[in-house]
Amino acid sequence: MADKVLKFGIPKGSLENQTLELMRKSGWRITADPRSYIPATDDATLSCRILRPQEMPRYIADGSLDAGITGSDWIVENNVTLQQVESFIYAKATLTPSRWVLYVRNDSPVKRLEDLQGKRIATELVQFVKRILSERKVAADVEFSWGATEAKVAEGITDAAIDVTETGSSIRANGLRIVEELMTSNPVLVANPAAWADAWKQAKIRQIGILLRGALDAENRVGIKMNVAKENLEKVIALLPSITAPTISHLYPSQALKGVEWLAVETVITEQTVRELFPKLIEAGAVGIVEFPLNKIIG
Structure with missing residues (x-):
């Protein structure tokens, strides 16, 4: 089993904590020491490295890593061919994809990218x-920006910038104007093509993708279960949103039920609907309502 190890990249920076938390919810305990870029894991077949997302595609492409999570924008920038396994929107990190936009000062005559001739x-x-x-x-003239990109445009150091944003609010706050959106980007799980061709590594990468997706799909959702007399079942079911359909099972008959047929109902709902839904369920005849957290939703 010594050769059965997947070299896996975790993005350093804004997505690092969210990725480590998602891995935890997916079943992997990964401990990252701030002084080390080699985290400890509880999986002998998984060897992790923490790298900047900008560099990740290059190291996956050359085989230094078998797979990893990076931004789709950096794959485009590095111009490499990788096997995309899964694309994510990190619910707690960003509700919308990141956008790469061209922007200029409000008083700039530039109205479209073609107006940047000689700029x-x-x-x-x-x-x-x-x-x-x-x-x-x-x-x-295109030059690399190490940061403070908005300031360079606002102060007239450069005529324009192409930078990443989510809402554009910071750009507008600095007296700048978005001219055009050039690309959107999400975190993606990608693999080296040679690693993907290896049956064991592909299965391991697929396992990671399925469980990460399951952990993301479970975010902001909860499970609920309750008991309902059969005569009230249709009223309760009509109130319940569900991924497919609620699960319904019969309660074991006992003297306490006094001849009434009772059913157990279980489903998954979005967390924000709880406060509106629970009073309505009680009015419809549900009793013993229990809410419980979810780590993963698979399939």
Whole structure:
């Protein structure tokens, strides 16, 4: 079993804590020491490394890693071919995909990307931007930005920037205007094509993808169960949202039931519907309502 080890990349930075928490909910205990980039795991067949998402595609492509989680934008920037296994929206990290947008100062005459002819552009996605400019036959100076990109445009250091945003509020707050959206990005689970061709590694990567998806699908959802007299069942069922349909089972008959046929009802609902739903369920005849947390929803 010594050769049965998957080299797996975890993104450093804004997605690191969310990824480690998702891995925990998925069944893996990964302990990251702030002074080390090699986390400890409770799975002898999983060897993790923490790397910047910007670098992850390169190291997966050259086989240094078998698989990992990175942004789809950095795959485009590195211009590498990888096997995409799963695309995620991290519910607690971002409710919408990240957007790479072209922006300028409010007083700029630039109305479209083609107006950047001969201009100076700051961005982290240098290779992607150069390809876009070439495709649209625009000759402009593209320079790598180490940060504070909005300030460079606001202060007139560069004519424009192509930067990542979710809502655009920070851009607007700095007196800047979005001209065009060029790309959207989500966290993705990707694999080295050679690793994907290996049956054992592919099965391990699929396992990670399925359980991570299950953990994400369970976020902001809870399970509920209750008892309902058969005569009230239809009223209760009409109130219940469900992934497929509620599970219904008969209670064991006993003297305490006094000849009334009672049923147990169980389903999954979004957490924010609880406060509205529970009073209605009680009015409809449900009793003994129990709410319980979920770690994963599979399938």
